[in-house]
Amino acid sequence: MSTKLFDLTGKIALVTGASRGIGEEIALLLAEQGAHVIVSSRKLDGCQLVADAIIARGGSAEAFACHVGSLEDIEKVFSHIKTTHGKLDILINNAATNPYFGHILDTDLAAYNKTVDVNIRGYFFMSVGAGKLMRENGGGAIVNTASINALQPGDMQGIYSITKAAVVNMTQAFAKECAPLGIRVNALLPGFTKTKFAGALFEHKDIYDSFMARVPMRRHAEPREMAGTVLYLVSDAASYTTGECIVVDGGFTL
Numbered sequence: 001m002s003t004k005l006f007d008l009t010g011k012i013a014l015v016t017g018a019s020r021g022i023g024e025e026i027a028l029l030l031a032e033q034g035a036h037v038i039v040s041s042r043k044l045d046g047c048q049l050v051a052d053a054i055i056a057r058g059g060s061a062e063a064f065a066c067h068v069g070s071l072e073d074i075e076k077v078f079s080h081i082k083t084t085h086g087k088l089d090i091l092i093n094n095a096a097t098n099p100y101f102g103h104i105l106d107t108d109l110a111a112y113n114k115t116v117d118v119n120i121r122g123y124f125f126m127s128v129g130a131g132k133l134m135r136e137n138g139g140g141a142i143v144n145t146a147s148i149n150a151l152q153p154g155d156m157q158g159i160y161s162i163t164k165a166a167v168v169n170m171t172q173a174f175a176k177e178c179a180p181l182g183i184r185v186n187a188l189l190p191g192f193t194k195t196k197f198a199g200a201l202f203e204h205k206d207i208y209d210s211f212m213a214r215v216p217m218r219r220h221a222e223p224r225e226m227a228g229t230v231l232y233l234v235s236d237a238a239s240y241t242t243g244e245c246i247v248v249d250g251g252f253t254l
Contacts, residue, residue, distance in 0.1 A: 006033050006231055006232070006235045006237065007033060007034055008030060008033040008034045008035035008089075008090075008234070008235070009033075009034035009035075010034070011030075011034070011035040011036070011089040011090055011234075012035070012036050012038070012081070012085045012087055012088050012089050012090070013027075013030045013035040013036065013037050013038065013088075013089065013090035013091075013092065013234070014037075014038045014040060014077070014081065014088060014090065014091050014092070014130065015027045015030065015037060015038070015039060015040060015092040015094060016040045016041065016066065016068055016092065016093055016094050016095035016126065017040075017041055017094040017095030017096060017145075018037075018039045018040055018041055018047065018050055018092075018094065019039070019041035019043065019046030019047050019049070019050055020041075020046065020050075022094060022145065022190065022226045022227070023041070023092070023094040023095070023145075024050050025224045025226065025227040026092055026094065026226070026227045026230050026231075027039050027050055027054065027061070028050070028053070028054060028057075028227070029224075029227040029228070029230075029231050030090070030092075030230075030231065030234070031054040031057070031059035031060065031061055032057070032059065033231060033235075035060075035089075035090065036060040036061065036062075036085075037051075037054060037059070037060070037061045037062075038061070038062055038063075038064050038077075038081065039051045039054070039061055039062070039063050039064070040063075040064050040065070040066045040077060040095075041065065041066070041095065042065065042066075042067045042095075043065060044063055044064075044065040047063035047064065047065060048063040050063070051063040064077055064080060068093075068095045068118055068122030068123070068125075068126055069097070069114065069117040069118040069121070069122050071121075071125060074122070074125050074126055074129055075129075077129075078129040078130070078132075078133065081133065082133060086137075087133060087134075087136070087137040088130055088133040088134060088137075088140060089134070089137075089140045089141070090140060090141050090142075090143075090234045091126065091127065091130035091140070091141075091142045091143070092142075092143050092145070092230060092234075093122075093123045093126050093127065093142065093143070093144045093145060093167075094145040095118065095122065096118060096119050096145065097114055097115055097118040097119065098115065098157065098160040099111045099114050099115060100112075100115070100159060100160075101156050101157065102156055103156065103158075104158030104159070107158060107159050111159065112159055115159045115160055115163055116159070116163060119160070119163035119164065119166075119167065120163050120166050120167070120170070123144055123167055123170060124170060127142055127144075127170070127174050127185070130142055131174065131178055131181075131183055134178075134181070134182070134183045135178075135181050135183065138182055139181065139182025139183050139184075140182070140183050140184075141183070141184045141185075141186075141233065141234040141238075142174065142178075142183065142184070142185045142186070143185075143186050143187070143188055143230050143233050143234060144167050144170070144171050144185070144186070144187045144188070145167075145187075145188050145190065145226075146164045146165075146167040146168050146171070146187045146188065146189045146245070147160075147161070147164040147167075147189055147190060148189050148190065149161035149164050149165075150164040150165040150167065150168045150189055150245075151165075151168075151189065164189075167187060168187055168189070168245055171185055171186065171187040171243065171245065172243050172245075175242045175243030176243065179242050179243070184233070184238065184239070184241065184242040185242060185243065186233045186238075186241060186242060186243065186244050186245070186246065187244070187245045187246065188226060188229055188230055188233070188246050189245055189246065190226050229246055233246070
């Protein structure tokens with residue numbers, strides 16, 4: 001149920017990587033607050049399940065397959081939004097990839113290209129597409145899901161950490177140039193969060209213990225804990241928050 005503080009009624013929101021994990025929880029919460037949510041990911045079936053769950057709860061949603069590593073797919077999703085809705089108020093850049101887990105010196109070109117294409121190029125052109133629609137309609141809000149790895153590279157996650165650091169700088173660059181247009185751009189830096197995406201980290205006890213040593217509460221976060229911060233960043237309550245990098249680790253904003 002929406003609250004007066006976070007009411008998103010009438011807002012159109014696009015959430016990428018929304019078929020599971022953090023993206024799914026963000027989509028569900030934005031819909032609870034009244035937004036019409038376009039649930040997006042590479043595979044339509046997973047998106048449709050989340051959209052159906054939103055509708056079953058009384059919310060408004062649709063599913064749209066978009067692989068952010070494909071410029072053609074990015075063009076298609078924004079063409080659909082403009083034709084169907086005429087505007088976009090919220091973009092959550094959450095889709096990401098991390099195909100390689102191992103020593104940085106053994107990173108091959110295919111893994112490098114895939115990680116950069118999705119995590120940097122994808123976020124950039126998704127933000128460009130969203131920003132152009134928002135500029136036409138007087139503003140909006142973009143939130144990029146980065147990672148705590150942007151501040152301190154994760155073990156065996158070299159290229160992934162590098163791309164997430166780029167997302168932080170990208171956020172600041174877009175925020176600086178888009179703020180005068182009424183477009184707020186912020187980044188969420190999740191800490192150690194239990195998702196399928198992060199499954200490899202939970203399977204390696206040494207890496208898990210290393211992360212826990214850096215978390216004051218000595219526990220990992222759950223995807224739902226990330227969604228509340230995103231809701232704040234896209235709401236009117238954060239109307240003066242732009243270019244910030246919000247670190248959420250173990251369920252607490254640090």
